Amino acid sequence: MAKGRGINLNLPSADDLFSTQEERDEVxxxxxxxxxxxxxxxFPDHPFKVRMDEEMQNLVESVRQYGVLSPALVRTKPEGGYEMVAGHRRKYASEIAEKKDIPCIVxxxxxxxxxxxxxDSNLQRETILPSEKAFAYKMKLDAMKRQGKRTDLTSEPVAWKLKGRESAEILGEQVGESKDQVRRYIRLTNLIPELLELVDNSVLxxxxxLQIAMRPAVELSYLPKEEQTALYETIESEDCTPSHAQAIKMRQFSEQGRLNEDVIFSILSEEKGNQKEQFRMPKERISKFFPPGTSVKQVEDTIIKALEMYRKRERSRER
Incomplete structure (x- = not known):
């Protein structure tokens, strides 16, 4: 059962959880x-993953030694009990540390x-995955739109509607993204989990x-689920992911009703610019042959000329 301790909350850590002075005063x-x-x-459909990474291991050790220093935020449930709003990582760390209780603000x-x-509380994390941003932005945007439609409020959401500003624009300002970037992230929610995991690995x-970058991922999000599944199976078998240009081509074929496993394989088999085989040589091995300040192009041209002269000399000897 919850036990009130009767202590007024006056902790600096509240500033990290609540952004406005009004919220801090309320806390x-x-x-x-x-x-x-x-x-x-x-929290239902909580979009932020709780990973057992180095940061979590440090948090678990801190909880073992000192307990949870910053209270979690919960709300009551109609059927009884509580629902976590902010503090999932602290709750998980407490479970690992075998704590039975956690300090909370109700x-x-x-x-x-x-x-x-x-x-908002979870967007303060140092590392946020694309999938986490995608579902978090969508959830918040939907909540903002629902607030804006209410007529019994005199709060800021109604003002957004009256000013004719888009919720995506407001959200972008709050999270430091353009409204177009917010929409790109939300597009990722249309990816199947297997492809979304590859997008997350562009950060992890x-x-x-394998990894899929943001720009091709957005293009792939327009493919129907069955085509995404076929693409993922080809990615696994061929051990490669599509470039932005290849993703655009797949989307175009899909919109024409012509994308199938054979077409996907054909597109993925095309040579990408960053896959062209390159020859590399440590700079220190050739720097003694060139004066300081020699450009890379000059170095390459000189080496090519030297190799051509060497080949001509070898051919003359063979004669």
């Missing part, structure tokens, strides 16, 4: 309660308010795993 008027971890469920929030707070860069 200071609330109470910290120790709530059993088993009473707290995760706040009554609407679905829209809870969604916006959940997204796990060894032995």
């Amino acid at each position: 200071k008027r609330e109470m910290v309660m120790e709530i059993g971890i088993e009473e707290i469920s995760d 706040r009554e929030l609407s679905d829209e308010e809870a969604t916006i707070l959940m997204v 860069k796990e060894k032995g795993m």
Whole structure:
């Protein structure tokens, strides 16, 4: 059961969780309660992954030694218990550290308010994956639009509607992205999980795993699910991912109703500019032959001329 400790919250860490002075003042008027971890469920469709990485390992060790220093934020559930709004990583670290309770702020929030707070608090993380941004931006944008449609509010969301500004533009300003970039991220929610995982690896860069960059991923998001599945199977079998140009070509074939496994294989088999075989030589091995300041092109031209002269000399000897 939740146990109120009767301590006024006046912690500096609240500034990290709540961005405005009004929110911080509200937090200071609330109470910290120790709530059993088993009473707290995760936020529905929580878009942020909780990974056992080095940062999480450090958090677990900190929780073991000092407990959770910054209270989580939860809201009550109609059927009883609590729902986590901000603090999933702290809850997970507490479970690993075998803690039974976690300090929480209990706040009554609407679905829209809870969604916006959940997204905003998690966007403060140092590393955020493309898939996390994609679903988080979509959830917050949908919540903002629902708020804007309400007529019983006099808050900022209604002002957005009256000013004729798009929610995507407002969201972009809040997260430091253009409205077009916000839309690109949201497009990623149309990718099948297997392809989205490859997009995430463009950030994680796990060894032995392929990557798909953002720009081709957005193009691929327009393919129907069955074509995406066929593409993923070809990616696995051929051990390569499409370039931006190849992704555009696949989208064009798809819109024409002509994309199938054979076409996907044919497009992926095309040589990409960054796949052309290159010869590299350590700079220190050839720098002694050129004066300082010699351009790369001059070095390449000189080496080619030297090789041509060498080949002519060898051919004359063979005669």
